[in-house]
Amino acid sequence: MSKIKYTLEDSFKHKGRRKRLVEYLKEKGISNEKVLDALLEVPRHFFFPKDFWDDAYEDKAFPIGSGQTISQPYTVAFQTQLLSPKPGDIVLEIGTGSGYQAAILSAMGVKVYTVERVEELFRSTTALFKKLKLPVHCFLGDGSQGLPSKGPFNGIVVTAGGNDLAEQLKEQLVIGGRLVVPMGNRSIQKMVLIQKHVENNYERTEHGDFKFVPLLGKYGWKT
Ligand code: SAM
DSSP: OOOOOOSSOOOHHHHHHHHHHHHHHHHTTOOOHHHHHHHHHSOGGGGSOGGGGGGTTSSSOEEEETTEEEOOHHHHHHHHHHHOOOTTOEEEEEOOTTSHHHHHHHHTTOEEEEEESOHHHHHHHHHHHHHHTOOOEEEESOGGGOOGGGOOEEEEEEOSBBSSOHHHHHTTEEEEEEEEEEEESSSOEEEEEEEEEETTEEEEEEEEEEOOOBOBSTTSBOO
């Protein structure tokens, strides 16, 4: 676990609320200690507009502008647990949004590439990473195509709901790599884990129902 020095204020009040949230996530079934440590370390309120910092430690998604949301903490923890990254891994996140998921991965010692299609969010989150001195590599574009120029990846996590994009993305995994992607229709998706065991051999498992904002783009929804 990397110890990141943050440059915004992390008060005792927010630390206390974060601890309670992590206890709650444990009760809900998150058991990977490294994931729980990262959730305890990263101040989620930094990824909220300042007026709403006090809302950051509820287990809820929250609007971040441009019609998008920061995912619910349980969802972030669940996806990260399925991805199960190790320090030094190279991970692609599709759907940067507020930057919180990328910050969690970075706190776990992962080299993170993240792609966002909404320019306004890309700009504000890139500026936030810079302010927080987080070494996350941000790209503006259509993440439904992955990021082949920077792959292959040990892990890929998609944080918007797709229909059928796994085929494109699984090609960008190393052997032993893991792809976590919510797939289904526009109102509900299954959390799918695809593991690449050997060349051209993929295992697919499903891990419950989730509800994400739609993944738009070439291999996502069209509108
Ligand atoms: N991971 C984010 C966080 O930690 O705040 C939450 C992401 S939000 C639920 C989904 C994000 O996916 C939105 O910011 C949306 O603009 C983005 N998105 C949708 N389609 C995309 C695409 N084709 N490529 C990249 N980003 C996309």
